[in-house]
Amino acid sequence: xxxxxxxxxxxxxxxxxxxxxxxxxxxxxxxxxxxxxxxxxxxxxxxxxxxxxxxxxxxxxxxxxxxxxxxxxxxxxxxxxxxxxxxxxxxxxxxxxxxxxxxxxxxxxxxxxxxxxxxxxxxxxxxxxxxxxxxxxxxxxxxxxxxxxxxxxxxxxxxxxxxxxxxxxxxxxxxxxxxxxxxxxxxxxxxxxxxxxxxxxxxxxxxxxxxxxxxxxxxxxxx
Amino acid sequence: xxxxxxxxxxxxxxxxxxxxxxxxxxxxxxxxxxxxxxxxxxxxxxxxxxxxxxxxxxxxxxxxxxxxxxxxxxxxxxxxxxxxxxxxxxxxxxxxxxxxxxxxxxxxxxxxxxxxxxxxxxxxxxxxxxxxxxxxxxxxxxxxxxxxxxxxxxxxxxxxxxxxxxxxxxxxxxxxxxxxxxxxxxxxxxxxxxxxxxxxxxxxxxxxxxxxxxxxxxxxxxxxxxxxxxxxxxxxxxxxxxxxxxxxxxxxx
Numbered sequence: 332x333x334x335x336x337x338x339x340x341x342x343x344x345x346x347x348x349x350x351x352x353x354x355x356x357x358x359x360x361x362x363x364x365x366x367x368x369x370x371x372x373x374x375x376x377x378x379x380x381x382x383x384x385x386x387x388x389x390x391x392x393x394x395x396x397x398x399x400x401x402x403x404x405x406x407x408x409x410x411x412x413x414x415x416x417x418x419x420x421x422x423x424x425x426x427x428x429x430x431x432x433x434x435x436x437x438x439x440x441x442x443x444x445x446x447x448x449x450x451x452x453x454x455x456x457x458x459x460x461x462x463x464x465x466x467x468x469x470x471x472x473x474x475x476x477x478x479x480x481x482x483x484x485x486x487x488x489x490x491x492x493x494x495x496x497x498x499x500x501x502x503x504x505x506x507x508x509x510x511x512x513x514x515x516x517x518x519x520x521x522x523x524x525x526x527x528x529x530x531x532x533x534x535x536x537x538x539x540x541x542x543x544x545x546x547x548x549x550x551x552x553x554x
Numbered sequence: 555x556x557x558x559x560x561x562x563x564x565x566x567x568x569x570x571x572x573x574x575x576x577x578x579x580x581x582x583x584x585x586x587x588x589x590x591x592x593x594x595x596x597x598x599x600x601x602x603x604x605x606x607x608x609x610x611x612x613x614x615x616x617x618x619x620x621x622x623x624x625x626x627x628x629x630x631x632x633x634x635x636x637x638x639x640x641x642x643x644x645x646x647x648x649x650x651x652x653x654x655x656x657x658x659x660x661x662x663x664x665x666x667x668x669x670x671x672x673x674x675x676x677x678x679x680x681x682x683x684x685x686x687x688x689x690x691x692x693x694x695x696x697x698x699x700x701x702x703x704x705x706x707x708x709x710x711x712x713x714x715x716x717x718x719x720x721x722x723x724x725x726x727x728x729x730x731x732x733x734x735x736x737x738x739x740x741x742x743x744x745x746x747x748x749x750x751x752x753x754x755x756x757x758x759x760x761x762x763x764x765x766x767x768x769x770x771x772x773x774x775x776x777x778x779x780x781x782x783x784x785x786x787x788x789x790x791x792x793x794x795x796x797x798x799x800x801x802x803x804x805x806x807x
Contacts (some may be wrong), residue, residue: 457645457704460606461659461711462635464627471658476649 342520343527353510354531360428360506361493367432368488372439379444390440397437402498406430410502427499431492438491442484446477483547490536490543507531557620559584559715559746560605565614567600574600576770577614582715585744589751589761589778593793596767598750602717605748606637619714635663638708638716642724644700646692646707652679653688656707664711671710678706682736698729702736715746722753754798758782766790 343350378390397405409430414420421429450473458468500509507528515524560582567575574597582588590598603609605616607623607630616623618633646655656678657671666674679685682702684695692700701721708716718737722730734756741747741760751757757764757778764781766774766789774787782798785791 451645453641453643453645454647456608457639457641457647457707458659459608459631460634460637460639460641461708462631462633462663463659464631467662471662472647476647 336522338523339520340523342518342523343514346514346518346524349510349514350507350528350531353505353507354535356424356504357493357496357506360424360431360496360499360504361489363428364431364435364492364496365489367428368435368439368492369485371432371436373443375436375440376443376447379440380447394437394440397434402430402434402495403501405434406498406502423499423502423504426502427496427504431495431499434495435488435492438488439485442481442488443477445484446481447473449480450476483543486539486543486546490539493536494532556584558582558617559586559619560748561615561617561620562601562605563615563617565601565604565616566612567597567604567609568612574770575604575611575614578767578770578772580765580772582746582748584746586763587741587745587747587749587761588763588765589749589757590765590767591751591754591757591793592767592773597770598767599719601767602639602719602748602750605717606634606639608639631663635659635711636714638711638713640701640704640708640716640718640721642720644692644697644704644724646700646704648692651689651691652684652695652703655692655703656710659707660710674710675706678709679703681739682706683732696729697725698732701725701729701733705733705736705740709740715748716740718747718749718751720750720752722751752797754782754794766793768793 375390375393378386379394381387381390406427410423410426413426413429454472455468458472463471496506497508499506500512503509511524511528515521518524558581560580562578562580565575565578566573578597578601580588580601590601592598600609604611605618607616618636621633623633624630646652647658650658653672653675656675657668660666660671660674661668676685676688679688682705684699684702684706687695687699687703692703695703705716705721721737722733725733730753734753737747737749737756738760749757749761759778761778763775764778765772766781766785766787768789774781774785774790781790782794785794
């Protein structure tokens with residue numbers, strides 16, 4: 332049976348300003364969330380590696396909860412609970428950034444943990460034997476080497492966040508998906524508009540995915 | 555009488571239920587070369603690692619130049635800077651050149667100006683016979699070369715005592731000699747050294763004193779001539795018979 336639908340591919344371009352705004356907001360949110368996770372992931376990862384049993388257990392519990400719950404649940408939970416707990420209203424965007432950032436922190440902690448573990452214990456002992464402090468050892472010996480191992484998965488995580496921003500449409504954040512959905516319902520053109528949105532996502536994530544693949548190949552070749 | 559560089563009093567070290575060191579006491583004087591020999595598991599490496607607190611003793615005291623080893627991290631690091639250690643697996647930092655490996659600690663820990671550290675590094679590289687490799691990355695060096703660089707890295711801190719933890723055990727036999735040569739040179743220059751080793755020939759030739767460790771205790775200690783030719787303790791005799799006999803190496807008269 333033939334579909335009696337005549338696509339109007341120009342519709343997406345006519346609404347380009349709104350779509351562009353959505354895209355820019357998606358970028359801004361993803362970047363903020365990523366930076367938040369980048370910063371919080373290191374102390375969490377270090378706790379996870381810590382010899383201190385208490386710190387390690389708390390870190391593990393935190394990570395398990397974050398990885399074990401759907402982001403949508405986390406988002407709605409924060410959306411309703413945070414203003415109650417803090418007593419002040421938060422914008423949708425702030426709530427969204429917090430959810431994405433905290434959620435990603437759990438994954439970043441694992442990236443930091445595996446990166447730091449990849450540096451052999453002997454090298455750290457050599458640094459200690461020479462009188463280097465914990466901070467010196469971490470910053471001069473461990474992190475520079477761990478970075479090589481950590482950058483591909485971190486980039487992967489960024490791509491994941493970029494896609495997850497679309498969840499925020501559930502709380503009314505005017506990012507790319509929200510805008511696309513809105514436009515497709517007023518124009519009755521879901522095929523064209525949503526396809527266009529999907530295309531934009533691919534255009535934005537594909538270069539990053541390619542870069543990850545190339546970096547991963549470089550990491551696995553012997554020095 | 556001069557204060558010993560290293561003094562260990564009744565040292566005990568347990569790992570959980572495993573009692574490795576059962577009350578070791580030892581004094582090492584300035585310029586003395588002490589070779590520690592004994593069967594695997596006797597606690598030789600553990601003892602060495604307690605001296606610079608890479609392992610924390612369970613009980614007992616360690617004195618470096620008469621001062622009790624401190625507990626605070628900042629002070630521990632300060633004392634560690636006076637003790638040089640060379641490891642079995644070299645442990646050079648692969649992301650840095652040989653030069654940077656050597657100058658890292660003097661610059662960061664001793665706050666030495668970079669130019670001075672570089673000069674020291676160059677002199678050390680000349681001493682160990684590897685001047686041309688100073689800008690290479692460790693992965694490009696052979697095991698023997700890496701170990702010599704590791705020795706230079708430890709020496710760059712101008713330590714009061716050097717600890718050697720089976721530094722030739724991971725090397726191919728033909729590369730062992732070049733490392734032992736450097737150690738011999740250091741000994742001749744008067745460095746205080748504590749060497750855990752299986753190289754009996756080296757121990758006999760270079761050490762001032764042999765310490766035989768078995769099952770967490772010093773069973774016997776004395777000058778090489780005595781220990782190798784006329785050991786008194788049954789365990790020492792057993793160990794030497796096994797090690798020297800099986801290797802077909804008779805200690806030179």
